[in-house]
Amino acid sequence: MPDVTDADGLTVGQVASRLGVTVRALHHWDEIALARPSLRTAAGYRLYTTGDLERLHRIVVYREIGLGLEAIRAILDDPTVDVPDALRAQRAGVAERIDRLQQLSAGLDRMIDAHERGLVLTAEQQTAIFGPRWDPDWPAQARQRYGDTAQWRHYAERSASRGPEEWRAIADVVVGFERALGDAMEAGVAPGSPEADRLVEWHREIFASYFPLTRQMQVCLGRKCEADPGFAAHYDGIRAGLATWFRQIIDASARAHGIDPDTATWQ
Template sequence: MPDATLAEGLTVGQVSARLDVTVRALHHWDDIGLARPSLRTRAGYRLYTAGDLERLHRIVVYRELGLDLDRIRAVLDGSTVDLPAALRAQRAQVAQRIDRLRQLGAGLDRMIAVHERGLLLTVEQQAAIFGPEWNPDWPARARQRYGDTTQWQQYAERAASRSPEEWQAIADAVADLDRALGDAVEAGVAPGSAEANRLVERHREVFGAYFPLTRQMQVCLGRMYEADPGFAAHYDGIRAGLATWFRRSVDASARAHGIDPDTATWQ
């Protein structure tokens, strides 16, 4: 059936609705001579004919394919543009964007998984990297306890792209630090001494693999290492009295940097 409305000419608003194109875009295309309406009302309002609408359809198609307006003009006006070559070039760009979007999608999947699970390693990988005492339930428990904190978000952002080899390097750094802390206790290194302070700084550096650790936050960790039975057992298992020695060393370092460990908070 003939479209009586189209035969009389379509207004800008009607064309906008039919083609799902903004009125602003239609006005712009008119202003630059890309798609000008053939008719005007007595009041000067634009009216688009069937031929105008066909041209607009083609503009919309090529624009959705990613061609810029100058290239579209050349195509529609029959310039010497090699359309197949132009479309192939556009297709290559689209393929690149699709590949990039797939990479982004994979990254989002990893980010979601690490936020929810805490660690993107199999149970076997965890045991091989962190040792037989490692409990694979610990990451999920940590997520339940700290999942709404900024530090968990920072940890997840780093862990999402971390390989098993990178986790192994972190585990080795932690093990080396634990041995150095134990050796310091055995050697009688005093909290507040230059050697103890170097170990406190090393702890902050190693722990920074998880999230940035401020001195006040380190004081809070020192308290937890001494007071929490699980952490205390771990550190005192390395060397008797290590949990208390480490807390005292962190406190002494904090004081040297103008922080009162008695009032330090997680910030």
């Protein structure tokens, strides 16, 4: 490269500003022989000519549509490369990325909806799945009460990935559990017995569909099932006295695991 004065070309900084790229990028393209300045000053500074700028413009254009540097080098320097075919391949790749981004956007919408509403289901779908006694306003009410808890976040994250069929399967499991609960009480199963303990474990497994349930938390739920009028009416509607018996088998199981039900807290 001949030695020239600064007036004979553009410096790296000037080119970077003109093309909207970084000086670091220009240095890198020089190092890999993708776009080398044709001139240097007597002090060794790089200078870019008009021809250099034309090549750089093409590099910037191809880079902006997503081509890698080696693909750009092939298009610029390899006469055997079919440029339209290379661009069609790039377009196909872009279309795939757009599709993935659209799926990601839809997933984000569902996650936001789940965190805000609890169930990503219409009111009609909720009633069809959970029965005519279900109130579609319950998830929103639960969010108002528990929306700042870790359990609500777990629940929302699981809810976002579930459609009607998944919720229907969970609802069927819950119905089966409650039927077994009522049958066990009616059959005289004693709290603390192996059969009662299996029901308690089954209850914890079901709740894992919503959020992880510790034994202490389960004790708190057992209390709520007995003390809350709405919950008590639900369980006692299955079998008279079931709400209290359910709380009793949970307490007995907790004691067997070293937990005092009287002092258990939501943790």
